[in-house]
Amino acid sequence: MLLDVRDLRVEFRTREGVVRAVNGVSYSVAEGETLAVLGESGSGKSVTAQAVMGILDSPPARVTGGRVLFQGTDLLRLGEEDRRRVRGERMAMIFQDALSSLNPVLPVGYQLGEMFRVHRRASRKEARERAVELMDRVRIPAAGARAGDYPHQFSGGMRQRIMIAMALALEPELIIADEPTTALDVTVQAQVMDLLKDLQREFGMGLILITHDLGVVADVADKIAVMYAGRIVENAPVADLYKRPAHPYTRGLLDSIPRLDRKGRELRAISGLPPNLLRIPPGCPFHPRCPQVRDVCRVDPPPPLYEVTYAGRDAEAVRAAELMPDDPSALGRASACHFWKETVGE
């Protein structure tokens, strides 16, 4: 397994109290596999990724438990210097807003070349050549001429390509893309997603795609982890999740997407607001918003991840599960709902 996150916990100590942003998240990614992490803002999906990368702002953030096994090594036990060498070199991150995520006062060629200067001790000239190669690779027209330009001189899509190029620079084994297309126009979104997908196939990297957009996930991801209030509430191979969601929250998300076959009917939004992480509701954190709520949902402990099984499972998904028997989260499906059977319709 390339990356295996086990029972990760992250807190933020703030003046108002302890914000429990991540409360025991486990997920895994194999070489060449794409895991989509889905959730509303505040669900802890980005914080989990930042903890994996080791770029949490601490203080106030603190990893209070769990393991981040990267090719068998627990990254949380590494010293800062060893950790730094992993970043960029073996795992890289693509951020949402490329405009603010690139340094505004340095040319993009310099920012790309920096990867080779620092990690590979390349000369100035060599770094520049590699930067232009990278820009070519992410299909930026006239790369050679544009390497000296600054981030604000590029369009949104081109900027995001530069972010992708930066992440790819040293051909890392894992890329974490945190909402890589959210800030882009819809037409550009598709181009950027296609590019990311092509490059992932070419390099055989593991990819964690963090998003709140179910539409982006469908044709890219192999499996999905749905997060809510710092927990994973559902795990599933991508096709299964769309066909038969096993958690009321997932169902709510699916129902809130406009769909052609439901044209003319009202969109069903999930009522209520995401929970305040300072005061996560007892029991199932989703219970105040859940249409199927019962008494048992309101009391601690929160529901565990139940393994989801049912008769008509997709043949392909079952085969995928058989390939990776040593990984619990790859065993197919899990749902953190006491009543998953009703939800999945079994």
Added chain:
Amino acid sequence: MGRYIVRRLLQMIPVFIGATLIIFLMVYALGDPVTALFGDRSPDPATARALRAEFNLDKPLWHQYLLYMGKIFTGDFGTAFNGQPVTDLMRHAFPISLRLAVVALVLEMLIGIALGVVTGLRRGRAVDTTVLVLTLVVIAIPTFVLGTTAQYFLGVKLGWIDPAVGPDAPFNQLLVPGLILCLVSLAYVTRLTRTSVVENARSDYIRTAVAKGLPRSRITVRHLLRNSLIPVVTYLGADIGTLMAGAIVTERIFNIQGVGYQLFQGILRQNSPTVVGFVVVLVLIFLIANLLVDLLYAVLDPRIRYA
């Protein structure tokens, strides 16, 4: 860029005219300079009339202004009432003030930025709190208190420095007066740098730099400082003019016969040609410093392009 500079230079003309006119009016509003010249005695009418004619004081104010401005462009700043050409006073006053301002600016830059970066990177720690309190103290205590105290202890008691500074003072003699002069600005530079560093340290591109696996030192120098110093440089540039003109108190304390000293004397004696002449040059210095700051700003921040 070239067109921008030309436009900025043209914009300086109305500013220059406006500023000089205001100063001119203010000085003349102080009262009749000829009467002031004679102090308590009443002037002999014939002498007074002769003086008024010599300095064009018998003409209407607008006429006086035009005559004065006309002469300035030929390099003639008029004659002080004591018969010394104003340009003579300038020749002695500006070099020493300029050197004092340079010393002050360098100290302000080195110490202020260093303190600001250290406190910004260690926000909330003991260093940060201590420096913040110190800057408040410095801002709160008037310059003349700090100046005279420093002069008394370092100069008179300990004898480490000369209590008075001559017109040809070398740079090391100007260190303490320069420090006193820039102290308040230094406190502001520290706070400005600190705020800017704290703000930029939280920015997305710093997070990217960390995610790239860059070493701490490189992130701080290449990414954080480069961005944080943009507003600081702007402040420093605008401060050049202030340091030159605002040295009145410091120059009085250390008996430096510079611009501030001459201006002070001029105002005290209602010596209008001196006051107006010096202020005109200071206005020019301000304007040029501001233009340079704006051009420097474009160099530091590529997002700003002047068309």
